[in-house]
Structures are given as C-alpha cells and as structure tokens.
Amino acid sequence: MSTTLSPKHGHPSTSPTGAAAAVDQSILKEVQLPADADNLYTQTVTTMLQAAEIMGLPEHIRLILAQPKNEIIVHFPVRMDNGKYRLFKGYRVQHNNALGPYKGGLRFHPSVHLDDVKSLAFLMTMKCSLVGVPYGGGKGGIKVNPRDHSAAEMERIVRRFTSAIAHNIGPDYDIPAPDVGSNSQHMAWIADTYSFLSEVGGDNPAAVITGKPIEYGGSLGREKATGQGVVNTLVEMLPALSLRPEQCAFSVLGFGNVGSWSAKIFQEKGARLVAAADHTGFIRNDKGIDAADLAEHVGRGGGVANYSKATAITKDEFYKTKVEVFIPAALEQMIQEQEAGMLQCRVVAEGANAPTTPGGERVLASRGIEVLPAILCNAGGVTVSYFEWVQNKSFRSWDLERVDEELNRHMVRAAHRVRDARSHYKCDLRTAAYIAALERIAKAYAARGIFP
Numbered sequence: 153m154s155t156t157l158s159p160k161h162g163h164p165s166t167s168p169t170g171a172a173a174a175v176d177q178s179i180l181k182e183v184q185l186p187a188d189a190d191n192l193y194t195q196t197v198t199t200m201l202q203a204a205e206i207m208g209l210p211e212h213i214r215l216i217l218a219q220p221k222n223e224i225i226v227h228f229p230v231r232m233d234n235g236k237y238r239l240f241k242g243y244r245v246q247h248n249n250a251l252g253p254y255k256g257g258l259r260f261h262p263s264v265h266l267d268d269v270k271s272l273a274f275l276m277t278m279k280c281s282l283v284g285v286p287y288g289g290g291k292g293g294i295k296v297n298p299r300d301h302s303a304a305e306m307e308r309i310v311r312r313f314t315s316a317i318a319h320n321i322g323p324d325y326d327i328p329a330p331d332v333g334s335n336s337q338h339m340a341w342i343a344d345t346y347s348f349l350s351e352v353g354g355d356n357p358a359a360v361i362t363g364k365p366i367e368y369g370g371s372l373g374r375e376k377a378t379g380q381g382v383v384n385t386l387v388e389m390l391p392a393l394s395l396r397p398e399q400c401a402f403s404v405l406g407f408g409n410v411g412s413w414s415a416k417i418f419q420e421k422g423a424r425l426v427a428a429a430d431h432t433g434f435i436r437n438d439k440g441i442d443a444a445d446l447a448e449h450v451g452r453g454g455g456v457a458n459y460s461k462a463t464a465i466t467k468d469e470f471y472k473t474k475v476e477v478f479i480p481a482a483l484e485q486m487i488q489e490q491e492a493g494m495l496q497c498r499v500v501a502e503g504a505n506a507p508t509t510p511g512g513e514r515v516l517a518s519r520g521i522e523v524l525p526a527i528l529c530n531a532g533g534v535t536v537s538y539f540e541w542v543q544n545k546s547f548r549s550w551d552l553e554r555v556d557e558e559l560n561r562h563m564v565r566a567a568h569r570v571r572d573a574r575s576h577y578k579c580d581l582r583t584a585a586y587i588a589a590l591e592r593i594a595k596a597y598a599a600r601g602i603f604p
C-alpha cells in the first residue's frame with residue numbers, strides 16, 4: 153500500500169478482535185465534544201481518532217476533522233392544507249471539502265437532530281475519500297415525518313426549505329441527495345426551486361442535487377445504487393470467509409431503498425432471504441422470501457408486517473435467525489450489545505450508516521463476526537450520485553451497463569484499499585476503512601497546505 157504517513161507507534165493497538173487504540177483526549181476536549189458515550193458524533197469522531205493514532209495522522213488534520221466546517225440551522229414557516237401555519241427546523245452540515253464540493257443526503261425524519269446530521273456528514277467525508285469520488289462530506293435534513301403530510305404539504309415544505317438553504321448549496325459547492333424519508337420527487341422539487349433562484353443557478357442548476365427522476369436529469373441505476381454497492385462489496389469480500397453468495401441465507405433490517413435493493417440484488421446472485429424487518433415488524437420464512445415480491449408489497453404502502461407469505465416473529469427471533477449474512481439497512485445505532493449478542497451470522501454488511509455502536513462492535517468482534525463497514529459497504533449511492541452529477545455537468549447520459557460497470561470498479565477498488573490497509577496495519581475492517589479514507593485526505597492537505 154502506498155502511503156506518505158508513518159505509523160506513530162508502529163503497528164496498532166487495535167486488533168481484529170476489537171481492542172481499541174488510545175484516543176488523543178486533548179482533541180476531544182479542544183473541540184468540546186459531548187462526553188456522553190452514547191452520542192453518535194462523539195462515537196464517530198472517536199473511531200476516526202483511533203484510526204488516526206494507528207496511522208500517525210498529523211495532529212492538525214485530526215483537529216480539523218473533529219468538527220464540521222459549517223453547521224447551518226434554518227427555521228421556516230409552511231402553510232398546512234387546513235390553512236394554519238407550522239414552523240419547521242432544517243439542517244445542512246458541511247463537514248469537509250478538502251477533496252471537492254460537499255456531498256451528502258437530506259433526511260426527512262421526526263428525530264433528525266444536529267449531532268446525528270454532523271455524524272452523517274462526517275461519514276460522507278470518509279466515504280467519498282475511500283471510494284475515490286472528488287467530493288467532501290455534507291448532510292442535512294428536515295425534522296418532519298413525511299407520512300404525516302399530504303403531497304401538497306410536503307411540496308411546500310421541501311420548496312421552502314430549499315429557498316432557506318439555497319445560498320449555502322450549489323452545483324460546485326454543496327450537492328445534496330436523498331436519504332431516509334426523502335425520494336426522487338423531493339429531489340425534483342429541490343432542483344426546480346433552486347433553478348428559479350437565478351442568481352445562484354449556474355449553467356445547469358439541476359446539478360445542485362442528485363437522486364433526481366430519470367426524466368429530470370437523474371441517472372440510470374441511481375435508485376438501486378446503494379443496494380448494488382452493498383452486493384458488490386459482499387461479492388468481493390465473501391471469498392475471504394470461504395463463502396459464495398449462492399451459499400448464503402441472509403436477513404435484512406429495514407426494507408426501504410437500501411434494504412430492498414440489497415435483498416433483490418443479493419437474491420439475483422443466488423442468496424436466499426429468510427427474514428426481514430422494518431418499523432412495522434419482523435417476519436421470517438425459512439424456505440425463503442422472494443425479495444422482489446416483498447418489495448412490491450412494501451411499495452403498495454404499509455410495511456413488511458402484514459406480508460402473507462412469511463410468519464410474523466418477535467424482535468429476538470429476528471436477530472437469532474441463523475443466516476450467513478445480516479444486512480442492517482434502517483437507522484443508526486440499532487446494533488447495540490444486546491442485538492450483537494443475539495445475531496447468528498458470519499458477516500454484518502452495513503447498508504445503513506453507523507448501524508453498529510462501539511459496544512455492539514466489541515461483542516461482534518468477540519464472537520468472530522466480520523463487519524463490512526458502512527463507509528465501504530454503502531458507498532454505492534454516493535458513487536452513482538457522482539456519476540449523475542458528471543452526466544449533468546457534461547450534458548450527457550450514460551447507459552445502465554456503463555453505470556453498473558463503473559460502480560463495480562469503484563467498489564472493488566475501495567474494497568482492495570480496505571483489505572490492503574487491514575493487512576498493513578493488522579486491524580479490523582472499520583479501522584482499515586477509516587485509515588484508507590484518511591490517507592487520501594492527508595495527502596490533499598499536504599499538497600494544499602492550510603490557508604493562510
């Protein structure tokens with residue numbers, strides 16, 4: 153592996169069994185991170201600092217990465233269908249742009265709050281660097297439950313939010329995308345609203361956002377891209393565990409965009425879905441669940457709970473279902489010590505961002521369960537978002553074969569970088585993925601310097 157960095161303490165104090173490297177507490181203090189061990193941002197930065205310690209990342213880069221560059225919070229009024237007004241809270245966090253414009257999704261969920269958005273923005277910085285797309289990291293969202301609003305109310309909410317952050321985003325500066333609760337229709341409203349604000353428009357204002365409908369500048373293959381990347385990663389990494397997809401039973405937590413596409417594509421490779429879960433409940437069928445049929449059922453409204461071709465089970469039964477591969481594809485911090493202790497799998501392929509807590513990870517490591525970390529495993533979404541942006545900027549469109557081929561190339565290359573870092577530093581895959589991401593950022597800072 154080529155690196156200009158030298159390990160500060162030789163080989164690491166983390167190991168594949170999960171013992172963590174010491175963290176430079178002075179940085180945590182200087183940037184005033186919450187001491188709360190359950191805080192997602194503190195957890196995320198701590199993981200980065202552990203990797204930084206092992207690889208000998210320069211102090212000033214650790215410090216810069218420990219807080220985002222910009223944290224934008226907006227409040228905006230929107231008229232409801234009944235004529236009353238409600239005030240909404242929206243966020244855009246721009247973590248780092250050393251490698252290129254800020255990039256990251258917009259989450260529409262009632263529990264969105266600043267520290268989560270900061271963490272997700274941070275993870276985007278790591279992910280873009282790891283997978284080799286020329287972007288930094290950002291994230292945003294609106295504190296809203298889309299299920300509580302009519303289409304007309306959602307349109308007004310999304311358009312008003314866009315106007316509130318319009319001067320802080322841009323096709324060459326910060327390019328949002330879909331995330332939990334947001335979809336291609338929302339992205340179309342954002343692009344359209346942005347294009348009317350002529351002073352911030354540019355040549356092709358629709359390039360301000362990715363994940364758009366195909367008819368309005370979207371890319372073929374974007375909708376399935378994150379699931380496709382999860383499966384590309386599995387295909388690349390399973391042989392090291394003497395597994396092939398056709399030998400794998402698997403379960404999926406969260407059956408939205410990422411969960412359902414991961415399941416459909418892994419099934420096409422010969423794997424068998426035996427259990428699924430979402431916010432409505434948990435289901436199992438040991439003979440196999442047709443992922444495409446379940447996705448259609450979920451798409452008609454509701455969730456997995458009342459799917460008639462599988463049996464409803466409890467949460468504990470879901471986690472204890474024996475599978476080779478478990479794919480968490482719902483929200484953050486869902487695999488804690490208790491869930492990790494119940495899992496009966498060989499591999500956790502993280503489709504969701506930060507689904508495993510540090511405590512959960514220690515339990516998984518002690519039980520010999522391999523974790524394919526989110527910044528590698530779910531990087532397919534941002535990679536095809538990048539392809540969409542390139543197509544918008546060049547006024548061209550690619551066919552699906554090209555998108556799939558280029559995505560696979562990016563995913564396989566990133567997987568190799570993670571594997572190389574793991575064998576060089578003898579650490580777990582998450583630490584290795586962070587190291588591989590940090591190496592590229594460190595080189596950019598070394599070349600750029602720090603202004604002034």
Ligand code: NAD
Pocket residue numbers: 330331332333334378405406407408409410411429430431432455481482483484503504505530531533534
């Ligand atoms: P989505 O809204 O399409 O789906 C979310 C799923 O999680 C739904 O099935 C929902 O029912 C389920 N869920 C929510 N709360 C739950 C709970 N308490 N218990 C069980 N299930 C629950 O969102 P998505 O786009 O599929 O995103 C899922 C995850 O993947 C998020 O962590 C997101 O940040 C991450 N991610 C998404 C993309 C993308 O391109 N969409 C890219 C990278 C990472």
